[in-house]
Amino acid sequence: MTRRNFVPALAGIALQTAGLAKDANSSEPPTFQVKATHGRIKQSVTSGVFGKGVAFEDQCRMAADLGIQGFDLQPPERWPILKQYGLVSSMTSGAGGTIPVALNRKENHDAIEKLMRPMIDKCAEFGSPNLITFSGVRKGLSDAEGIDNCVLFLNKVKAQAEDKNVNICMELLNSRVNHPDYQCDHVDWGVAVCKRVNSPRVKLLFDIYHMQIMDGDITRRVRDNIQWLAHFHTGGVPGRHEIDNESQELNYHFVAKAIADAGFEGFVGHEYSPVRDPKTSLQQAIEIFTV
Secondary structure, eight states: OOHHHHOOOOTTOEEEOTTOOOOTTOOSOOOOEEEOOOTTOEEEEOGGGGOTTOOHHHHHHHHHHTTOOEEESOOGGGHHHHHHTTOEEEEBOSSSOOSSSSTTSGGGHHHHHHHHHHHHHHHHHHTOOEEEEOOOBOTTOOHHHHHHHHHHHHHHHHHHHHHHTOEEEEEOOOTTTTSTTBSOOSHHHHHHHHHHHOOTTEEEEEEHHHHHHHTOOHHHHHHHHGGGEEEEEEOOTTTTOOOOSSSSSOOHHHHHHHHHHTTOOSEEEEOOOOSSOHHHHHHHHHHHTOO
8 A cells, every 4th residue: 555545635625514404394315515625627436436335325425525526427316316415417327329339320319319318408407517428339330431420410419418508428438458349449530520510519528548548648639639528537557447656557647637737627537446445545536636
């Protein structure tokens, strides 16, 4: 265990509980009012960083206690619990297709559109800034045709996303290790889709773990394409474990500074599988991204 693990740090975390004293007869649960002071970057989490067997409400409580502001990839039925703990649904899932079956094939468009349009409205109503979507796998489809089909779909829904101030985010994933044949597997491919659609509400979920595997040169790609990036995910390379500098190849604090220096205003979501004490690892990840 390194010195960093023991730093009581996170001195900037302030958990405000004003307003918890509700009417004694009220049946509503108390609501946490979280004020995070983690430098220039808003941080969010996914369920995986808490390890196995932790109840969702306990995950939310821990996140709130640590000053985390958002929770990624949770369906609407869990949003009331997020709200109770002062957390934003920072990346909403469940309406953008699946990793293998998504926007790069026209035959999928109608079914996805029927799910996505009402979800955009729900995101706007709840204050969720982002909605995840995917390219789908190639299955012999050329990159050019895949881009054409994704652009065709996104052009249909972009006006609604713009009206509701919700970002539709296509996730960049690696096709080398985790998701064979996935089409949106390079930054340049994803950016080409965004440029063609040319909407302030159609952007990318830049998963740093995946793009380190596929492209590398992370900070340059962030700086050069920041206008098309709405959200980030973290994870150590190799293995998608902790993001400390001792067990993996990226200097994540340097990456965090590059993201902040580029003027990024969205969320960075921690999405790794801990192999050590989950709370200690999450405290360390928060510290690394405090710039």
